[in-house]
Amino acid sequence: MIDVPSIFGIDVFNEQVMKERLDKETYSALKATIKNGESLDIKVANCVAEAMKNWAIEKGCTHYTHWFQPMTGITAEKHDSFLTPIDNGKVIMEFSGKELTKGESDASSFPNGGIRATFEARGYTAWDPTSYAFIKEGSLYIPTAFMSYTGEVLDKKTPLLRSMDRISVESVRILKLFGKNDVTRVTANVGAEQEYFLIDRKMYDKRKDLKYTGRTLFGARATKGQELEDHYFGAIKNRVSAFMKELDEQLWKLGIYSKTKHNEVAPAQHELAPIFTTTNIATDQNQLTMETMKTIARKHGMSCLLHEKPFADVNGSGKHNNWSLSTNTGENLLKPGKKPEENQQFLLFLAAVVKAVDEHQDLLRLSVATAGNDHRLGANEAPPAIISMYLGDDLEAIVDAIIKHEDYESHGRVLLSTGVESMPDFKKDTSDRNRTSPFAFTGNKFEFRSLGSSISISCPNIMLNTIVADTLSQFADILENADNFNSACRSLIRKTFREHKRIIFNGDGYTDEWIAEAQKRGLLNLKNTPDALKHYIDKKNIELFERNHIYGETEVRARYEILLSNYSKVIAIEAQTMINMAKKDIFPAVSKFTGELAQTILSKKAVSTAILVDEEEKLLEKMSKLLSQFAKLTDKLDKNLSNAKNLGNDPLKKAQYYRDDVLCVMNELRAVGDEMETDMSTEYWPYPSYGDMLYSVQ
Ligand code: ADP
Ligand code: MG
Numbered sequence: 001m002i003d004v005p006s007i008f009g010i011d012v013f014n015e016q017v018m019k020e021r022l023d024k025e026t027y028s029a030l031k032a033t034i035k036n037g038e039s040l041d042i043k044v045a046n047c048v049a050e051a052m053k054n055w056a057i058e059k060g061c062t063h064y065t066h067w068f069q070p071m072t073g074i075t076a077e078k079h080d081s082f083l084t085p086i087d088n089g090k091v092i093m094e095f096s097g098k099e100l101t102k103g104e105s106d107a108s109s110f111p112n113g114g115i116r117a118t119f120e121a122r123g124y125t126a127w128d129p130t131s132y133a134f135i136k137e138g139s140l141y142i143p144t145a146f147m148s149y150t151g152e153v154l155d156k157k158t159p160l161l162r163s164m165d166r167i168s169v170e171s172v173r174i175l176k177l178f179g180k181n182d183v184t185r186v187t188a189n190v191g192a193e194q195e196y197f198l199i200d201r202k203m204y205d206k207r208k209d210l211k212y213t214g215r216t217l218f219g220a221r222a223t224k225g226q227e228l229e230d231h232y233f234g235a236i237k238n239r240v241s242a243f244m245k246e247l248d249e250q251l252w253k254l255g256i257y258s259k260t261k262h263n264e265v266a267p268a269q270h271e272l273a274p275i276f277t278t279t280n281i282a283t284d285q286n287q288l289t290m291e292t293m294k295t296i297a298r299k300h301g302m303s304c305l306l307h308e309k310p311f312a313d314v315n316g317s318g319k320h321n322n323w324s325l326s327t328n329t330g331e332n333l334l335k336p337g338k339k340p341e342e343n344q345q346f347l348l349f350l351a352a353v354v355k356a357v358d359e360h361q362d363l364l365r366l367s368v369a370t371a372g373n374d375h376r377l378g379a380n381e382a383p384p385a386i387i388s389m390y391l392g393d394d395l396e397a398i399v400d401a402i403i404k405h406e407d408y409e410s411h412g413r414v415l416l417s418t419g420v421e422s423m424p425d426f427k428k429d430t431s432d433r434n435r436t437s438p439f440a441f442t443g444n445k446f447e448f449r450s451l452g453s454s455i456s457i458s459c460p461n462i463m464l465n466t467i468v469a470d471t472l473s474q475f476a477d478i479l480e481n482a483d484n485f486n487s488a489c490r491s492l493i494r495k496t497f498r499e500h501k502r503i504i505f506n507g508d509g510y511t512d513e514w515i516a517e518a519q520k521r522g523l524l525n526l527k528n529t530p531d532a533l534k535h536y537i538d539k540k541n542i543e544l545f546e547r548n549h550i551y552g553e554t555e556v557r558a559r560y561e562i563l564l565s566n567y568s569k570v571i572a573i574e575a576q577t578m579i580n581m582a583k584k585d586i587f588p589a590v591s592k593f594t595g596e597l598a599q600t601i602l603s604k605k606a607v608s609t610a611i612l613v614d615e616e617e618k619l620l621e622k623m624s625k626l627l628s629q630f631a632k633l634t635d636k637l638d639k640n641l642s643n644a645k646n647l648g649n650d651p652l653k654k655a656q657y658y659r660d661d662v663l664c665v666m667n668e669l670r671a672v673g674d675e676m677e678t679d680m681s682t683e684y685w686p687y688p689s690y691g692d693m694l695y696s697v698q
Pocket of ligand 2: 193447
C-alpha cells in the first residue's frame with residue numbers, strides 16, 4: 001500500500017520544506033520573488049542555497065545541476081558536486097547563493113540558430129524560483145532559464161515566463177474595467193494529457209528504426225489492429241499496471257499530480273493525465289514525466305515510445321493541452337458565470353480567444369509542427385492541420401444570437417424567455433463531444449489537441465499566452481477609452497464574434513467537406529512542417545513577438561532556423577537508417593529467401609516434372625520483382641540523400657527538399673518493403689513484426 005499523502009512531493013523543495021527550513025525573513029523574500037517576480041537579494045539567495053543544500057544532502061545528494069530546456073525541446077543538465085576542498089586535504093560540502101542563481105554553460109553545443117555566431121559563445125543559466133527544485137538520482141535539480149551573455153534567449157523557459165507575465169498584465173487591465181481591483185495576478189494554467197506506447201524491450205532492441213528514430217520505418221500491418229476497439233479503457237495488463245504503479249509513485253514523489261491513467265485506442269497505447277497547474281510548472285513537469293516514463297519502462301523490461309507515430313496504420317500519440325486563466329482571487333476566467341454581468345466578462349475573454357486563434361492560426365499550427373506530428377495531423381486520428389475552434393452547441397447559439405441581433409441585451413431577454421436564466425451551466429459531456437476539433441472549449445477551459453506526444457508544451461503555450469495577451473491588450477486600449485464601458489464592451493464582443501466567426505466550427509473535422517468549407521472560409525491549411533514554419537518569420541508575427549517582448553527578430557529567426565533544420569535532420573536520420581536496414585538486413589533476407597525458394601523449385605522439379613511448383617514459381621517471380629524494385633528505390637533514396645548536401649544554406653529550401661525528395665522516396669520504399677514482409681515466411685524476416693511488437697506486453 002502506498003501512502004500517497006506521505007510520499008507526495010518528498011523529493012521537492014516545496015512550500016512546506018521552505019517554511020520548515022528557511023527563517024521567516026528569507027521565506028517571505030523568496031515568496032515575494034515567486035509570486036511577484038521581485039528580484040532576489042544575494043543574502044537571501046545564500047540562505048536559500050544553504051537550506052537547499054542541507055536538505056539535498058540529507059536526502060543523499062552529492063551533486064547539483066542547473067536543469068534547463070534548450071531549443072532542442074529536451075532538457076539539459078550539467079552536474080557539479082557540492083564538494084569544496086579545504087586546507088588540510090579535506091573537503092566540505094558548499095553551495096552558495098551565486099551558484100544557485102547563476103551558472104555558466106557553453107552555449108556552443110546547443111542549437112542557437114546563428115545567434116551565437118554573431119554574439120558571444122558563452123551562455124548562462126539563471127534560477128527560476130517559480131518552479132520548485134527537486135531531487136533525482138543523487139542530484140539536486142534547479143530549474144533554470146538559459147540565455148546568451150548578450151541576453152538572447154536560448155531556451156524554452158524564458159519566453160514562456162515572459163508570455164505568462166504578458167497575459168497576466170493584460171488580463172488584470174481588463175478585470176480592472178470590470179471593477180475587480182483586488183486582482184493583481186492572472187495565471188495561465190495547463191493540464192497536459194500524455195499519450196505513449198509500451199512495448200517489450202527485447203522487441204525494441206531488435207528494431208534499428210525504433211532505436212535510432214523512435215518510429216518504425218518498415219512494418220506490415222498486424223493481422224489484428226485496432227479495428228476491434230477493444231483496447232480503449234480496457235483492462236490494464238499486469239506488466240503495464242506494475243509500470244504505471246511505479247511511475248505514479250515516482251511522479252508523486254516529484255510533486256507531480258499524476259491523476260488518471262488508462263489504455264488508449266491503439267493496442268499497447270496508454271495515457272497519463274496530471275492535475276493542471278501553472279503553465280511553467282506544467283511544462284517542467286511534463287518534461288520530467290516523459291523522462292520518468294522512459295526510465296521506469298526500462299526497469300520493467302519495456303520501452304516507452306513517445307514518438308507521434310511509432311506504427312503506421314495504428315493511431316499515433318498526441319498530447320492534449322488543457323488551458324485556462326485564473327486570478328489570484330480564485331476565479332476561472334473561462335468559466336461562464338451564473339449572472340449575466342459575469343457573462344459579459346466571460347464573453348469578452350471568449351471573444352479574445354476567438355479573435356486570437358483566428359488571427360494567429362499560423363502560429364498555433366506551427367507551434368505543433370514537427371516531422372513526427374506530420375504523420376498524425378489530418379490523418380483521421382488527430383485533428384486536421386486546419387486550425388478551427390469548437391465551442392459546443394450551447395455556446396455557439398449564444399455567439400450566433402450576439403452576432404445576429406443588434407441589441408444583444410434584448411436578445412439576452414429572449415434567451416431568458418426560452419427558459420435559460422443565464423448562461424447554461426456547461427456540462428462536460430455536452431461540450432466535450434467533438435474529438436476532431438483542434439481547439440475545443442470544454443466547459444471552463446480550452447483544449448488544444450494538435451500537440452504531438454513528444455514535444456515540449458512550451459512553444460504552444462508561449463503562442464497561446466502571447467496571442468491572447470496581445471488581443472486583450474487591444475481590447476483594453478479600446479475599453480479604457482470608452483465613455484460607456486458596458487455598451488462599448490457589448491459592441492466589442494459583437495464586433496469580434498462577427499469578424500471572427502469563420503474560425504468556429506462544430507462539425508466533424510475529419511471530413512473532406514470540412515476541408516473544402518475551410519478553404520471557402522479562408523482558413524489556413526498548412527499541411528506539413530515546412531509549410532507551417534515558413535510563417536514564423538512573417539512580418540506580422542515578428543511584430544507581434546516584438547510588441548509583446550517575447551522575442552526579438554533575431555530570436556524569432558533563430559527559432560525558425562532551428563526548427564526547420566531539426567525537421568531536415570530528423571528525416572535525414574530516418575533515411576539513413578532506412579538505407580541501412582534495406583541494404584544490410586532486408587535485401588539479404590529476401591535474397592536468401594528467394595534463393596532458397598529457387599533451390600526448392602529446382603529440386604522438386606528434379607524429382608519429377610509431375611510435381612506442381614507453379615505457386616512457388618509465382619511467389620518467386622513476385623518477390624524477385626519486388627526485390628529489384630526495392631533495390632532501385634534504395635539507390636534512389638541514397639542518391640537523393642547525398643544530393644541534400646549540395647542544397648546551400650536556406651533552411652526552408654532544405655526542409656522542402658527533404659519533404660519532397662527524401663520523405664516521398666522513403667514512403668515508396670517502405671510500401672515495397674512492407675509488401676515483401678507480408679508475403680515472406682516469418683523465419684526469414686529480419687525484424688519483429690507489428691504483431692510481435694504491439695502484443696508483446698502481456
Ligand atoms: P479528457 O476528457 O480530455 O481526457 P481529463 O479529465 O482526462 O479529460 O483531462 C483533462 C485535463 O484537463 C487534466 O489534466 C485536468 O487537470 C485538466 N484541467 C481541468 N480543469 C482545468 C482548467 N481549469 N485549466 C486547465 N486544465 C484543466
Ligand atoms: Mg483530452
